[in-house]
Amino acid sequence: MLTADPAAAARYRDLRKATRDGGADETLEVLRAMSTDIRLRIVTMIDRSQLGHIGGDLSVTDILVTLFGAVLDVDPEHPHDPGRDRFILSKGHCAAALYSTLSHCGYFPDAELDTFMAPLSALNGHPNRRKVPGVETNTGPLGHGFPVAVGTALAARLRGENRRTVVVLGDGEMQEGSNWEAAMTAGHYGLTSLTAVVDRNRLQQGARTEDTKTLEPLADKWTAFGWEARRVDGHDHAQLLAAFAPSATGRPVAVIADTVKGKGVSFMEDRVEWHHKVPDQQQVHAAIEELSR
Amino acid sequence: MTNTITAPAPVPAPVYDCRQVFAEELTALAREDSRVVAVCNDSVGSSNLTGFRDEFPDRLINVGIAEQDLVGVGAGLANGGLIPFVSAAGPFLTGRALEQIKADCAYSGHKVVLCGQSPGMAYGELGPTHHSIEDLSWLRAVADLPVLVPTDREQTRAAIRWAYAAEGPCYLRIPRFKVPDVIPPGAPFAPGRAVTLREGTDVTVIAIGTLVSRALDAARELAAEGISVRVLNTPFVDPLDEETVLRAAAETGALVTVEEATLSGGLGAAVASLVSQHRPVPMRLLGVNGFAPTGDAAFLLEHFGLTAEGIRRAVHQVLAAAVV
Ligand SMILES: Cc1ncc(C[n+]2csc(CCOP(=O)(O)OP(=O)(O)O)c2C)c(N)n1
Numbered sequence: 001m002l003t004a005d006p007a008a009a010a011r012y013r014d015l016r017k018a019t020r021d022g023g024a025d026e027t028l029e030v031l032r033a034m035s036t037d038i039r040l041r042i043v044t045m046i047d048r049s050q051l052g053h054i055g056g057d058l059s060v061t062d063i064l065v066t067l068f069g070a071v072l073d074v075d076p077e078h079p080h081d082p083g084r085d086r087f088i089l090s091k092g093h094c095a096a097a098l099y100s101t102l103s104h105c106g107y108f109p110d111a112e113l114d115t116f117m118a119p120l121s122a123l124n125g126h127p128n129r130r131k132v133p134g135v136e137t138n139t140g141p142l143g144h145g146f147p148v149a150v151g152t153a154l155a156a157r158l159r160g161e162n163r164r165t166v167v168v169l170g171d172g173e174m175q176e177g178s179n180w181e182a183a184m185t186a187g188h189y190g191l192t193s194l195t196a197v198v199d200r201n202r203l204q205q206g207a208r209t210e211d212t213k214t215l216e217p218l219a220d221k222w223t224a225f226g227w228e229a230r231r232v233d234g235h236d237h238a239q240l241l242a243a244f245a246p247s248a249t250g251r252p253v254a255v256i257a258d259t260v261k262g263k264g265v266s267f268m269e270d271r272v273e274w275h276h277k278v279p280d281q282q283q284v285h286a287a288i289e290e291l292s293r
Numbered sequence: 294m295t296n297t298i299t300a301p302a303p304v305p306a307p308v309y310d311c312r313q314v315f316a317e318e319l320t321a322l323a324r325e326d327s328r329v330v331a332v333c334n335d336s337v338g339s340s341n342l343t344g345f346r347d348e349f350p351d352r353l354i355n356v357g358i359a360e361q362d363l364v365g366v367g368a369g370l371a372n373g374g375l376i377p378f379v380s381a382a383g384p385f386l387t388g389r390a391l392e393q394i395k396a397d398c399a400y401s402g403h404k405v406v407l408c409g410q411s412p413g414m415a416y417g418e419l420g421p422t423h424h425s426i427e428d429l430s431w432l433r434a435v436a437d438l439p440v441l442v443p444t445d446r447e448q449t450r451a452a453i454r455w456a457y458a459a460e461g462p463c464y465l466r467i468p469r470f471k472v473p474d475v476i477p478p479g480a481p482f483a484p485g486r487a488v489t490l491r492e493g494t495d496v497t498v499i500a501i502g503t504l505v506s507r508a509l510d511a512a513r514e515l516a517a518e519g520i521s522v523r524v525l526n527t528p529f530v531d532p533l534d535e536e537t538v539l540r541a542a543a544e545t546g547a548l549v550t551v552e553e554a555t556l557s558g559g560l561g562a563a564v565a566s567l568v569s570q571h572r573p574v575p576m577r578l579l580g581v582n583g584f585a586p587t588g589d590a591a592f593l594l595e596h597f598g599l600t601a602e603g604i605r606r607a608v609h610q611v612l613a614a615a616v617v
Contacts, residue, residue: 049418051418092422117418117587118587118588119586119587119588119589119592120586120587120588121587122587123587124419124420124587125416125418125419125587126419126420126422126423128420138422140419140420140422140423141384141385141388141389141422141423142358143358143389172335172357172358173358175335175356175357175359176358176359176360177359177361177362204335204357204358205335205336205338205339205358206335206336206337206338206339206355207355209357212335212355212357213355213356213357213359
């Protein structure tokens with residue numbers, strides 16, 4: 001099991017103070033800087049490992065940043081504190097985005113990122129809770145994280161805790177039946193402390209989602225299953241922050257975050273091949289240059 | 294019964310990706326028989342079905358990321374008079390849809406060819422969720438479902454042709470880890486038929502899939518040490534060639550099994566269960582135990598001793614046990 005980096009954790013505490021106590025402008029500025037940092041880390045990691053799912057990593061970045069930067073009540077130095085909020089990345093192939101976020105927050109030292117997918121590394125291609133603090137459950141096969149999130153939200157209710165549970169799903173992943181079974185369970189139990197975020201980048205592994213298996217009308221589906229659906233621009237931190245406001249309807253909240261796969265690197269944006277293509281050296285330089293601007 | 298041939302020459306052979314053969318053969322079958330359809334789960338590319346789709350756009354059904362649906366739809370296509378080749382990454386096809394495989398394919402007798410892509414630890418770095426090492430154990434437990442593990446290009450072709458002509462469903466592992474051609478042309482490919490790749494009298498190594506060439510390498514090295522190793526290949530893990538395995542136990546007095554699968558329930562367990570009841574001899578089972586650490590496929594095979602050197606060690610151990 002990796003252990004916290006105290007200096008990074010202290011920086012994270014300051015960052016959280018800024019997003020909590022600062023004005024709206026300051027909050028957004030902090031989150032934007034964090035997104036830039038995470039995107040650069042993702043590109044560097046995948047360049048080192050020569051493997052990974054860069055498109056979905058870049059599309060989910062602003063969602064992860066908003067959650068860890070301003071929403072979740074977590075402490076990287078006490079990753080197993082029973083009262084912590086729970087975050088589950090159901091689209092586990094985007095481990096690079098999660099690892100980058102976790103190390104930014106101080107869950108483990110940045111240097112570990114260099115070992116992504118290398119022999120005997122803790123940082124497997126898909127998150128492993130037994131090795132990486134901040135990972136609540138092992139994901140990778142799609143359609144697993146959501147039912148686990150429902151269970152953890154139910155546990156909070158049974159134990160009388162008012163912590164929240166947030167799960168991030170891929171839109172392609174919504175084709176798995178287990179997700180709709182979980183949605184029905186959460187709707188039935190009225191799990192208001194549960195938030196499901198769909199990274200709606202409209203692409204899956206081999207093609208566009210709507211050309212593979214139609215998902216729309218997606219918000220209506222969630223509503224029909226007993227959820228409150230909120231649709232936002234998944235790259236706009238302000239909209240995301242508003243979407244993560246607690247439910248006032250007594251229903252769980254589904255945030256459909258419209259995103260762009262490969263966001264921030266123009267030649268990757270909205271292109272299916274960047275699901276798991278690895279950039280060559282020239283492309284890495286171009287990506288870093290564009291992201292640092 | 295078995296087909297004995299002389300050992301291939303010990304020169305480093307070129308290696309091939311059997312997925313190419315899968316694509317070629319399936320497309321050829323589709324040209325010959327309009328009932329042949331392919332079904333996949335957002336895996337057109339990773340199932341190597343792009344060419345198939347271009348040629349037969351209507352006959353490639355992509356159910357999206359939905360493996361239970363995938364196998365159920367496959368069974369329905371079979372019931373509707375078609376011959377579905379259902380293709381997905383091994384772990385998700387077998388694990389995710391295990392009950393559909395049991396109830397909808399095997400128990401219902403719907404002829405579905407279940408094609409597990411990139412099996413074993415081919416997806417090394419992606420981790421244990423993506424390793425298909427439990428598939429043999431899971432599917433061997435299902436009745437009326439032959440389990441086929443081809444080794445090289447020729448055997449992959451034979452497996453696809455056999456599956457196409459078979460009466461009922463079967464599970465077919467499509468190797469991804471590149472392998473040399475090691476199975477001689479014309480070797481038997483039928484349920485309960487082993488292939489003898491090398492004769493020997495001191496010990497028998499039974500190997501399947503991507504590890505057969507390593508077993509042959511080990512046998513060659515052991516021959517130099519004066520140990521005579523018989524090498525068997527059993528492309529059908531289920532049903533097994535019981536006669537040939539028991540004869541090998543009787544004639545060589547010691548067995549080693551080699552597979553890219555868990556030790557609980559795969560080839561080794563099948564052989565051990567057979568031998569222990571009819572002809573007990575010392576055995577060593579080589580395979581995967583526990584969840585793998587992070588690493589690429591070559592590293593993980595090394596880690597679990599699934600190498601010529603690991604096989605050589607296991608042979609020495611089993612011979613030492615046989616002497617006591
Ligand atoms: C059960 C299962 N089936 C198939 C896969 C292979 N796979 C990995 S990522 C992916 C596409 C995911 O698409 P989406 O959920 O939209 O994620 P994103 O586009 O955000 O990367 C697929 C099919 C898998 N990991 N799990």
